[in-house]
Amino acid sequence: FHDFLSVLLCGHKIQAKLSSNDKKLLPFLASYLCAVAPEFKPFITFTEDTLKNFDAVIATGSNNTATYFDHYFSKYPHIIRKNRNAVAIITGKETPKQMQSLADDVYRYFGLGCRNVSKIYIPQQYNLDHFFNGMYAWKQVINNHKYINNYDYNKAVYLMSDIKLFDNEFMLLKEDTGYSSPISVVFYERYKDINDVKAQLEDQKQNIQCIVSLEDVPFGVAQTPALSDYADGVDTIDFLIKL
Structure with a gap:
């Protein structure tokens, strides 16, 4: 448009x-x-x-x-x-409301847009409960039959390959260095120094549409870009x- x-x-x-x-x-x-x-x-x-x-x-x-x-x-x-994807950098300082807003960035249009967050960066000791609590606002997505087919398929493939997953029964969180995750899957990487993440994303900027964080695109507005x-x-x- x-x-x-x-x-x-x-x-x-x-x-x-x-x-x-x-x-x-x-x-x-x-x-x-x-x-x-x-x-x-x-x-x-x-x-x-x-x-x-x-x-x-x-x-x-x-x-x-x-x-x-x-x-x-x-x-x-x-x-x-x-192809481009959006990523989110999480520091642990985000509010519950910001995590709920991040769910909009992940799930709007079923994650098919180039501005949908398909990967998150989290601190080494980050408690993923904070992330999953925010995602829960979109739990109804599992009622879409095409979405649940993707969820079931990806879960089966990963489990058969003995790949470790975090699963909240409507989203799969997989540790991966890639950016383009399948429908129902969000990739993640842990970091020690946020500056290393920024340097990595600068080096890979040809693959990144936008960065959602406390310092970049605000949580919840990745899919509402300005003109x-x-x-x-x-x-x-x-x-x-x-x-």
Whole structure:
């Protein structure tokens, strides 16, 4: 939606080919916009066909598809976005309310968004009860049949592989150095020095969409970015006005 809005605000036309999982909301919003402001109708086109007659490209995909996009659209001005995830740094000084807000960052959209927290960093002696108590606000997520299927599957795979887990009966917490956790799973790493975590995340910033902490993005607002919170840190408006 941010790209859609940015293109229109910059006076350009949109030719959009949507992903198979994202074919409802944006066309609905576009139809509403055209109903209240008909002058936008000639500027918006959705298509299922091969994109043609365009001057610049904004595309989002997996790391594999991004490599293809980079090659295919190499002769056009472009922004190509890859997989990214959000992480949270927990210090132990967070309030119960902040932990409940963190649950929103984890569970909104079932954790499928690039701004969903998929990994947490916790102190060596951190009591995980504080974390799980906050997550309990979203316990009803287990009633979604697709979610529970993922939960059951991931739990079975990990247990069969003799991988140690923390389990609160609707979330699995797994120690892992990766960032992109499966649905129903949150990765975690323990730390001794928070500065080491900051250095690691700076080194891996190409994989991180945002950091939720007491010092960075506040708890509970990872999925409510401002218009100035550009995806991947790339200024879309600046890109568009220079075309």
